Amino acid sequence: MSRTAVLSDVQWDLIEPLMPSSDGRQGRPFGDHRMILEGIIYRYRAGIAWRDLPGCYGPWQTVWKRHRRFSGDGTWDEILTRLLAHADGAGLIDWEVSVDSTINRAHQHATNLPRHTGGPASYTKLRTEPPDHAIGRSRGGLSTKIHHLCDGNMRPLVLLIGPGQGGDSPMFEHVISAISVPRLGPGRPRTRPVRALGxxxxxxxxxxxxxxRRGIQAVxxxxxxQIANRQRRRAKGGRPVSYDTETYKRRNVVERSFNIFKQWRALATRYDKLALTYRGGLVLRAITIWLRALGDTP
Known part of the structure; x- marks a missing residue:
């Protein structure tokens, strides 16, 4: 496989039926989805400007507009959800999940839009661009924080983004609530893991x-x-928190999952001006991870 052919035939056969066939508003059929999709993947993997895309992917404007559209209308999220349903049906999801966040610096090319702070704290399945573009000022400067929940095999289940100075604990409820893996047959989507590591x-x-309350074991x-405050209050402080220390050692899977995401240079550093397209790149990376897992299934 060449450096520009970023999807194998097996992976494309898995995703092709999930791609939209035409423009829903005007009924015009889309062009070559595989060429455009590989152009988007190549851009995020290489970390180049959209204008610098190799000509084999067609006009860079078409590649960017397709990614902007599919990021904003939920196409990437819908494809990931369908892949998760197939993965769960094949028994590929380990429902011992781990949650964590990582801060990525925003390049100067991503920070030259007007920003209005005080926007929503979490961005999932966006339809409109948030006022702060999910960029905030942390110790390292202007940055974006990725809130991530993965299964026990380092594979992503939930990806949310927020400004870099946002806390982890306030986002925990949003991350847990975003778990929703449909069944291939009848039944409600699965929304409850066995245990959550953090x-x-x-x-x-x-x-x-x-x-x-949700019946999920906390690790x-x-x-x-918190320990000092509880001990200071003695009997009124309540019982000590207990958790399985051996199970907690497996929390490293979420750190290793971040390493896989950051192999794509345009995810390790944010070059996108819009939160929509940056998160779309994250979801697309998750799609490729699950495509690889499903492609290896006999």
Whole structure:
């Protein structure tokens, strides 16, 4: 396979039936989906400007507009959801999930749009661009934070983005609530993992109560300040938090999953001006990960 042919024939055979056939508004058929899709993937993998796409993918404007459209109308999310349904039906999803976040610097080319802070804290299945474009100022400068939940095999289930200075704990409910994997047959989508692993940033009474209410085992250690505050209050402080320390060692899968995502240079550094297209690139990366898993299934 050449450097520009980024999808195998097996992977394309899996995704081709899931691609929209025509423009829903005007009824015009789309052009070569495979060429455009591979152009989008190549751009994010190589981390180049859209204008610098090789000519084998066609006009760069067409490639960008297709990605902008499919990111905004939910096409990428719908394709990922269908792949997750097939993966769950094949028993490929390990429902011991891990959650974490990572901060990625925003390049100067991504930060030259007017921004209005105070927008929504989470962005999932967007239809309109958020006012702050999911860019905030953290210690490292202007940045975007990816909130990610993966299964026990490092494969992504939920991807949300927010400004870089946003906290992890307030996003936990949004991340857990975004789990929804449809069944291939009758029945409601699966929304409840067996257990959820998280680091101390997610240690709060509200998060533990959320997991307890939904019947999900919490594997989250307690922060030092919470331990000291509980001990100071003695009997009124409640019981110590218990969690399976051996199970917690498997939380590293979410860190390793981030490493896989950041192999695409335009995801490790944000070059996109719009939160829509940046998150669309993340979802597209998740699609390729599941395509590889499903393609290896006999």
């Amino acid at each position: 680091d101390k940033a997610y240690s709060s009474r509200a998060n533990r109560e959320l997991l307890r 989250i250690p307690e922060r030092a300040d």
